[in-house]
Amino acid sequence: MNLNKSLSSKEDSGVIVFAYQNMGILGLKALLKNGIKIHQVYTHKDNNNHNIWWNSVFEFCKEKSINCDYDENYTHREIFNNIKNFKILTIFSFHYRRILPEYILELPLNGCINLHCSLLPKYRGKAPVNWQIINGEKKSGFTLHYMTKDIDEGDIIYQFETQISHDDNILSLYRKIESSVESYLNESIINIVIGKISSRKQNISEGSYYSTR
DSSP states (O other): OOHHHHTTTOTTEEEEEEEOHHHHHHHHHHHHHTTOOEEEEEEOOOOTTSOOOSOOHHHHHHHHTOOEEEGGGSOHHHHHHHHTTSEEEEEEEESOOSOOOHHHHTSSTTOEEEEESSOTTTTEESOHHHHHHHTTOSEEEEEEEEOOSSTTOSOEEEEEEEEOOTTOOHHHHHHHHHHHHHHHHHHHHHHHHTTOOOOBOOOGGGOOEEOOO
C-alpha cells in the first residue's frame, strides 16, 4: 500500500523523524519501503568515547538522499521553526535522546509516536534494555506509544513481548527486539502514519522509571 494512493489530495504530506542507532534506521527503512515522504530527519552525534556497535543514521540518510542534520546543532525552538511549515502527518521518535517540547508535539496531524524498548509502563526512562538485563528480568520487548509531555506515559499503540534467555546480554537482546520492530513497522507503518490505529491507556501505577545507567 502506497501513501500517495491513500492521500492523493495531500501529496506534500509526510513525516518528521528523530532517529538514532539501528532502531532509527529500521524506522526510516520502513517509511521508505512504504513510499512515505520523509521531510526531515534529526539524529545525534556519536560520542567517540562510547563503544559504537550501531550504524549511523546520518550516513544512511546521506546514502538515501534524505534531509538529515545533527540535533546538537539546534535548539528545539530552532527545530520547530525549521519544520513548522511542512504538512506533517506524524512525528516519529526512534531512540531519540531528548524530550520533545509540547510545541513540537502539537505539530503533526496524527500525533507524535515513540518506540521504547520495554513493556511499558515498566522501565520508563533511559537505557531500558540495559536495566532489564541488570535486574535479571525474564521478558522484554518494545512498545510503540503516543508521546506526551510526560516521559513514556502516552497511550500504547502496540506491544511485542520476547523472552530474555539466561545467556542474553544487552546486545543480543537488542538484536531480538530489532527483528520484531522491523517486522511490525514494515507491516503497520502506513496505518500509523495516516492515523488508522487504536490505542489504550497505560496504568502508570504498575510501572517503573529508570534514569541513565
